[in-house]
Amino acid sequence: MEGDEGVPILSQNIGRFKRICVFCGSRAGYKSTFSEAALELGKQMVEKKIDLIYGGGSAGLMGLVSQTVFNGGCHVLGYLINYYLLLHILMISGETIGEMKTVADMHERKSEMAKNADAFIALPGGYGTMEELLEMIAWAQLGIHEKPVGLLNVDGYYNSLLELFDKGVEEGFIDGSARKIVVLADTAEELIKKMEEYAPVHDKVAPKQSWEMDQLLESTSSGHPPAARS
Template identity: 75%
Template sequence: MEASQEMEASGSLKERRFRRICVFCGSRPGNKPSFTDAALELGKQLVNRKIDLVYGGGSAGLMGLISKTVYNGGRHVLGVIPRALLPEEISGETTGEVKTVADMHERKSEMAKHADAFIALPGGYGTMEELLEIIAWSQLGIHEKPVGLLNVDGYYNSLLALFDKGVEEGFIQDAARHIVVAAESAEELLNKMEDYAPLHDKVAPRQSWEADQL
């Protein structure tokens, strides 16, 4: 095989590392156009890289923007939403496949089950809670999937500074700080996540967890 063909084959394999990515994001659009722009750009990047979307199932805010972008681009979209939130988070026509679950715990479990990696866009309490839990699962050894933070306009600067403070004060191991992969653009973030390899020591081996779905 010629060098150019080898490079092309290598690039194709790299782009196909992820078949499905779970995106945590707000059911509101936020106050800045840059937030909606980031959701649209991430959706386009997923389409271009032939990656399907798993998300929280809402059709409003950033959730609605990224789901419609990925779906209209010809990729599969799976939305997972608790039954109680259907009237609240879904307004208008739903996008792609929607799976209704009993509660928030089952929602997060199902989203994790179907994803090869995770990305958080800007969002509120729910987005941050989902992000922090999936980071903790990585630290514990429940999964080894990349966790990305799309830090649009410095939205997550304070959270990243808090993680650094945790390292400084002895609550987070330095290697575990690298669980989170952060970038300011969707393209840069996905490139970093494709190169991600865990550096931290797991609290317990994955085999000891009842987490076959992950």
């Protein structure tokens, strides 16, 4: 079936992204709004035909997002750190959601996610979520990638972190333009819309520090950091 302009109706909601990597907690948190936001993000991704890349967990916010996207008919790809973690998840929840791949360590996990995703979104989460978020921001600043990094600030969960970013700018540790790397919104629909309009921001030295994702992946096996381009 086609719309008024001859465009297939099913394609009208398809946006800029084919795959979004979502960072979020393996716990649900105390507020129901966190779970509601995870479910809504999953629904928005299904509506826009966006596949999910994530950390592979089936509990907490991870489970809610991945199950929603999977049930909606979109592809789900999770990255787990080694085979033993996969067994641990199976023992806890009895299942995994979507396709699972195992990696050697955290660096390879993030590198694979960054290589295969078109954008990144962080929901509320703990240390792991924040570490993943900050690394994607740092890579964007260095020009390693030019993909949008979105922060779904549910109930002001990340307000203190955002204040810390502003403090970094105030004290001269973060460039004012780099502060604009983070795309911020309170709802999933608004966030994805803003991310679709995102223009890359990175340091002036970025061209000499821009690394290909395959170089990052090579560093995980060699144990040495990738060389910057000359």
